[in-house]
Amino acid sequence: MKDIWKDSLFPSEVKYDKNVYTDSYGKFSIYPFDKGVGVTIANSLRRILLSAIPGYAITSVKIEGVNHEFEPIKGVKEDFTDIILALKKVRVKLTDGSDKKIIRVVKKGKGEFL
Numbered sequence: 769m770k771d772i773w774k775d776s777l778f779p780s781e782v783k784y785d786k787n788v789y790t791d792s793y794g795k796f797s798i799y800p801f802d803k804g805v806g807v808t809i810a811n812s813l814r815r816i817l818l819s820a821i822p823g824y825a826i827t828s829v830k831i832e833g834v835n836h837e838f839e840p841i842k843g844v845k846e847d848f849t850d851i852i853l854a855l856k857k858v859r860v861k862l863t864d865g866s867d868k869k870i871i872r873v874v875k876k877g878k879g880e881f882l
Contacts, residue, residue, distance in 0.1 A: 777802050824860040
């Protein structure tokens, strides 16, 4: 059986840039890697780090009278899809220590919803 690791490159250097280091930012260099392996490891590391950051987001939306995302909403110019894309940009902050909130919003008549 062929030893697939025999000719592989393994990282021998791990460095970080002290000049740009802050409480929320650090620049690290790890090398050498075989072609493509560095990108794979970097993406895995990025996903792990992002999942460790606490945060909140809108996870579901229900509009009365709308059964699916492609159904037009009576009296509304925007598609449901456009509304969802706009809601993805909303920044949410919970200050009461809870992990989850259900928010009900009621809007009737013309005008912007802020």
